[in-house]
Amino acid sequence: MNAKELRAKDVAALNNELQELLKTHFKLRMQKATQQLQNTAALRKTRRDIARVRTILTEKATTK
16 A cells, blocks of 8 residues: 555545554564464554554644
């Protein structure tokens, strides 16, 4: 997911996307803790996607 796609979404859709990413990140962390995680790069990708969504939400809030 890139920033251009996220900027096209409205605030409600971004909040939903953020909640889904947070749930996914939690599940990945639990898999890592129980040593069931195969793709460790997924943690980094999810964390960066969360940061990207939060940044765009902040941009939208400050421009209004």
